[in-house]
Amino acid sequence: GENVEQHPSTLSVQEGDSAVIKCTYSDSASNYFPWYKQELGKRPQLIIDIRSNVGEKKDQRIAVTLNKTAKHFSLHITETQPEDSAVYFCAASSTGNQFYFGTGTSLTVIP
């Protein structure tokens, strides 16, 4: 099965700085890579996703990059704000409908 690794497990940044979270996956059949933000006690919320035929995608302050050859993808948050503080999960999915999550990154944005 798929194995998704995520780093770092915790990340603290000053407000206004950038945050980068990295994930690697093992199954070359994976072709869809969503990122979720989960606030304490709440459901995971999809914040951005990327398909395997795209190398980069941006949505305002959030961007995701994908390197299929190296099997890694990254989340970039620029101009961080305190409300960005949460746990972020990457995930990988193939046509089999299963989703496999990374271990999560707890992001703290310090005002």
Place this chain on the structure above:
Amino acid sequence: DAMVIQNPRYQVTQFGKPVTLSCSQTLNHNVMYWYQQKSSQAPKLLFHYYDKDFNNEADTPDNFQSRRPNTSFCFLDIRSPGLGDAAMYLCATSVPLFAKNIQYFGAGTRLSVL
């Protein structure tokens, strides 16, 4: 309006007493999932349905069962809950669309085992 609804939000059961968690959806999605999420951990896929086809993850304990009587409803049955089964249980739905398979999560049911 809530699209994936989980009931109850909080469930307390006794050690060994069967418990059922429910999930319903108004999206008419083909796929429904059950995840287990323990504190400070990632959601762990237990199983999923594609329509009526049941797909069990290899490491899902036999203690966990699921039923999907129709497109809208899916149930998680825990036959003999142990203390280690205390967790948040998340239901999700998806429909493959343009080579993407966006998941929609319910708010979760937090299960306590006494």
